[in-house]
Amino acid sequence: MSRLATEGAPADAAERDLPLLSRRRRRLSRRRVGSALAPYALVAPTAAIIGAVLAYPLYLLVRLSFQKYGLFELVRHQGKSIGLGNYTRIVHDHQFWTVLARTVAFTVVNVVLTIVLGTAIALLLTKLGRAMRLLLTTGLVLVWAMPPVVAVNVWRWMVDYEFGVANWTLTKLHVGNFLHYDWFANPWTGFGVITAVVVWGAIPFVAITVYAGLAQVPQELLEAARIDGARGWNVFREVTLPLLMPIFVILISLSIIWDFQVFIQVWIMLGNRPPSDYFLLSMYSFVESFRISEYGFGAAIAVVMVLVMFGATLVYIRQMVRTGEAT
């Protein structure tokens, strides 16, 4: 870096040389036409791929949602327009409202647990000695790196009704008799396990990011607050939290995005055929499409899902766009 910087110095001197400057300027003006087109050429491949795999299918999704599109139509490659048919069916579909409520509740519980526990671990990290902090950080990174599919299978093994380590431990701890306890017989305990998998997998990202943010909070501010008489929780709420707000907006929004579309954790945990008690929106749309071949209805559910998600993360989108603009 420093070597390159010193090479720049004589160039600055050369720029002050007038004849050279004018020649350079003429060259630049011809180059300017090329420059005007260059960014578009650079962006084109990315835009083309995103357009082909995303924008067009998204348009198709919306169009499908206004059509009757079953197996017959799939073979003929031609849907039949039924106007708002799929949407009126959604409004009157009792199962849809149940699934929507379940998905929202699931998202809220998971996001809150992830953020609270992640932040707690980040705060814990600041209290630890150097060696212990390194150990815990390494552990967090290890968990973060686990592929979701692998993680779900491991948890499925841990809560196995017969030989699962969880049942044995809980019984030994006298929490209750969990011998041969089937966690998935009851959706409440089943979702408890699924929540554990999701939150466990999501904590490391939140903890490490918040910890990085905490390290940037100026010590003087904390000290000033303490001198003014603020203690523990109040310092955190009045000084740290407002400073970390942009980070929390990102973390909460990303968590909403991820938890609202949870799919494989439920799907694999229940052996690729979850009963309808376990449907979340993503699964309901998936099953309606690929198991029942009601592609039009499935598409309509997916459209509703996209809209809900955009609404829930509007603050985040605005913040990110502003970041992109400012730089």
Place this chain on the structure above:
Amino acid sequence: MSRRKLLARVGWNALGLAVFGVMVFPVYWMVATAFKPGHDILAYTPVWLPTSPTLGNFHDAMSRAYFWTDVKNSLIIVSAVVSLSLVIGFLAALALAKFRFYGRKAFIVLIIGVQMVPLTALIIPLYITLSRAHQVNTLTGVIIMYLTFVLPFTVWTLRGFIMGIPRDLEEAAMVDGATRFGAFARILLPLVGPGLVATSIFAFIQAWNEFIIAYVFLHDSDKQTLTVWLASFTTLRGTDWGPLMAGATLTALPVVTFFVLVQRKIAFGLTAGAVKA
């Protein structure tokens, strides 16, 4: 007072150790189970340490039908996604970092918006489109789909890395007589190298871990990827836990290795812009 402080430090460290234990236990249990013989796995009282370790489960997993085929498929998909996303994403990142142009804002919105669209919502129209183009059950179709989901992150992260390099460096080289391309190849490219490595490994992890698209679009066992292959351990008769944990360990190994290598850079890239805002 200092005694109280010491006590507090010991208390916090003990809590830290407990949290570490709880978080890491599932990973430990996977590896431990993978090395245990069958009678230690199916034991009513858990065997906490693999006291009589065996490679039997790994042998079992690797000699299972389609393991090597699916390893090959995963590798083909991953290397195609990584190399393509790197080249294509770098170009777009260059445009965002170096030029102000009409439509720049729209492009940024697109890049960020893409990450909000749920995958499960897109699978339906993608499936219908690809079935029309007869691209269902081909690796090419899957590669292009993965590319779409990896590209936004690649562009956004690389943009950050490129902007971290002072503009003066390139301009200086150009004043010294280098062409625009020369300045790019000799100055920018070497400096942005670490960013390219970090981003490519992230793309690797995304493509390697993906399950839903591979599960829906690759029907034949000889076309599937490793994550889908893991499902073959569960049949109607039950699950083969030993070999499954061995297979899971094998699937996780490359990702964990690479992830630990680049985690710092990626975490930085994600939050760098945010803290400033």
